[in-house]
Amino acid sequence: MGLNVSNLTIARGGVRVLEGVSFTLDPGHAIVLRGPNGIGKTTLLRTVAGLQPPVSGRVETDPDSIVYAGHSDGIKATLSVAENLQFWAQVFGETDIETAIAAFQLERLVTRPAGGLSAGQKRRLGLARLLVTGRPVWILDEPTVSLDAEAVAMFAEAVRAHLRRGGSALIATHIELGLPEAYVLEVGPYRAVAAEVDDFDEAFL
Numbered sequence: 001m002g003l004n005v006s007n008l009t010i011a012r013g014g015v016r017v018l019e020g021v022s023f024t025l026d027p028g029h030a031i032v033l034r035g036p037n038g039i040g041k042t043t044l045l046r047t048v049a050g051l052q053p054p055v056s057g058r059v060e061t062d063p064d065s066i067v068y069a070g071h072s073d074g075i076k077a078t079l080s081v082a083e084n085l086q087f088w089a090q091v092f093g094e095t096d097i098e099t100a101i102a103a104f105q106l107e108r109l110v111t112r113p114a115g116g117l118s119a120g121q122k123r124r125l126g127l128a129r130l131l132v133t134g135r136p137v138w139i140l141d142e143p144t145v146s147l148d149a150e151a152v153a154m155f156a157e158a159v160r161a162h163l164r165r166g167g168s169a170l171i172a173t174h175i176e177l178g179l180p181e182a183y184v185l186e187v188g189p190y191r192a193v194a195a196e197v198d199d200f201d202e203a204f205l
């Protein structure tokens, strides 16, 4: 299961940010989105994940194939690391949390309340959550924020294993992930030319 995006125009706060974006994400492949701050990468990811509607164009995919991980980790602070993963596994009808624990080296943290983890440990838990969903299409916004070099390498290996299983990934990042097999999509050329405001008055507020 992959994604097909055709001629997509997207807006944020009534302002068009990107237009005419087209790409295909096939099973077993990863695409890295690049572009300067504020160009519209988050907006594009949210639109592709079905969290907001496009202005025009199409996103073809099975919505049940997608898992989106944005800036907030979605971690339950009072639950332990293992309980967080069990919770998410249950939500997605899965049972295996051991693969996720091993992939992000969380073994020594499993009984710790998630609220007490460091920023990087929380991020590792947030990423481990992807593995317990069993979903094939990962849509990730800045997944490596707060991660040290070792954890970035863990993440890259988790993505690689996911691709080997026939999964796919669409990732917005400013850093070098160490995933040379990923296709890099520069979104700069898709910047909306006339950043049209849908509601005229809004432009002056």
Ligand SMILES: Nc1ncnc2c1ncn2[C@@H]1O[C@H](COP(=O)(O)OP(=O)(O)OP(=O)(O)O)[C@@H](O)[C@H]1O
Pocket (backbone or CB within 6 Å): 012, 013, 014, 015, 017, 035, 036, 037, 038, 039, 040, 041, 042, 043, 044
């Ligand atoms: N409520 C809003 N009203 C108007 N513009 C907004 C609103 N929210 C965000 N924007 C603008 O929309 C544009 C696209 O934002 P987006 O978060 O998609 O960019 P990005 O490429 O992900 O940036 P970064 O690399 O900094 O994460 C930005 O210029 C931002 O300032």
